[in-house]
Amino acid sequence: MKIIPIFIPHAGCPYRCIYCDQHKISGAAKIPSEKDIKSVIDRNLKTIPKHERVELAFFGGTFTLLPEALQKKYLETVSPYVKNKKIAGIRMSTHPEAVTEKSMKLFKKMGGCLVELGVQSLDEEVLKKCNRMVDFNIIKTACRIIKSSGLDLGVQVMLGLPGDTLSKSIDTAKKLIELRPKTARIYPAIVIRGTKLAGLFRKGIYKPLSMEQAVHWSANVCDVFEKSGVKVIRIGLHPSKDLNSKGVVLAGPYHPRFGQMARLAQAWGKPIAVIDPGMPEKAKLKLKQMGYYVLEVPLHPKLARPVNGHPDMMMFFYGKKVIYEPSLEKIAGLLRDNGYECIKGKDIKSFAYPADIIYDACSLGKTIIRYNGKIEKHIENLKAKFIKVKQGYAKCSIVPVDDKSIITSDKSIKDIWGKSALLVKPGHIKLPGYKTGFIGGASGVHKDRVFFIGSLKNHPDGLAIREFIKNRGKKIVELYSGLLYDAGTIFFFDTLVNLSGYPSG
Template identity: 45%
Template structure:
């Protein structure tokens, strides 16, 4: 809803998997349905409004959507509201209205912070407008999210890394990394058919995202998502024409980070270790990524050792690991 532009990559209905906006009763039912599935005590729950330009829809409709959430906020069943919008749809009055209704996080679809990439992608705004909106959002006391895309027309790894640097510098607490896909009936679809646009390969997208994730982690910026949500149209290939889509994209990226870490450590080891068993201890949260998607990292280590076994160790944090040989 409300987006006045047709970016070259966008067919919002096909990307989101929804062809109409939910009515107000549906919002209430959806919130109640999901709350009934959350059993953990002291949970932190947010309601999110995504899939359009929220602050661009008529004020009365914005307010009706936000009003549906108020009973859940007042009862303490949810702790915040987040929404997505465009940087050119932010001003003082908008922010005051969102604050009044308990919105806590505003995500801007920045996509790129390189003006040449933005122009080629027909975004309709500049990097300067993103910076101005981000400054207003932070000053008003909201958490700021800045979403980015990689592999847009004219993009390079260096430009994407520069975009990440600006996301960090402008105070975002969170981000999302979306590899650009060629979706059916978009401008990119036509350009792709005409040979005017070539998306990143899956390997390229994974490697770019790996560098970006490490940069964001080092700066304390949470990467909420990597890769487009796998709607039915993407999974069955009806809407996805080309580009680096994978339903486990984040797992591929984390696998590569662990691959680099383990290769760097064990490739330099004494090759006499090939007769020994490697016992590798990893944090429970990281063990699947350490083993790797489809066991990639286990297979790599098996080229160095007679046998490789992974164990969870709750005392380890992040990507720390311990090992011993037997």
């Protein structure tokens, strides 16, 4: 998903918290006109692939305290883009005290989809020192109004403010989780020239978090949110021209790649699960609760919509070698940091079969089961024993229980592999947009565990599958109780992260 940001620095906001200067944070010197907004939208839409979900967000001010006429003008400017489906919905950020039933109804009516509340902290000492006293009951009421209006809820927290501790920040996250937000943003506090916090810093009264502390705190708070099903959509301030200007940030953990650094810290020591972003949320949550660092692949513009987020359509791994489609460069970067040899492969240029399945091969020890036609050249060049099959969706069709045993619904693959293959009935697997999915795509294997996205009780051969896996000394993990769901395989990778070599300032 892509968000088009419209910054309205301090607009409508009667508060002046000690840390805030939205002009410098956003890089916007003035509030935009209707013409400005249209220009930003049109410019962004030209660069965003048509398959991407696009939302627009009003940030940097207190939207619902703008004059009502201006709120309507802004929303009326964006509304036509929502009606013609170029923009899927509108977001805004506001202060908890500025949420009313009237304002939420108007926002929803004009295409609103999510409201982010700037909470920052729920600790009384921190709020008092920041000149931001907000009663938790007011926040709870605001959340209730937002959700009862049919809008999604987002929250924003700030770490390392005066009087803050990691324990207090975690407590804030836990209290906010009780309000069931959909999303969260995490910002470590930085000292910006011209703010009251800058004065406290110069006097030696306030000391911001170090980069190392901020990364550690952010990773911990992010974990708390995500293990409860709250999606963290940003960590760290978005870099702007003003923030990057000399002398604007006086101190504190500001770095253009701060979010990436925090995510690396979050992944420290955790095995990585690479998944389809369309995987059911219950399954994602179970993986996180089991201690996996979950990475969602980007949707591919050339693949058919039902499979455009399927990892097994875009990457292949053989031992410590990972061959990946170029759109997965960020994921490859993290895997490289963890000791994997990542090789950039060929672009997928068409959704038409078999051009779409060049990465869809299955490795078992030193053997690779692959399509008997053209596949990605780097896979083709591996020094492995190849078993060629008619089935183009080879990995989708196979659960590689161990190096010698597979489960498949494809009889031709079963016949070639022999006695160590369990043939199961095709179908009985959900894949939205298609009649059915594949058993391999509804699974993943990590060490002694075989994961299924859904429950085997919903498959006619569920008992046989259980017995087959059990007899090979493996454990079964069912990620939720529903129908098996083809999410293009879960790929698991072990981590060897060493943050000492990562940029810290």
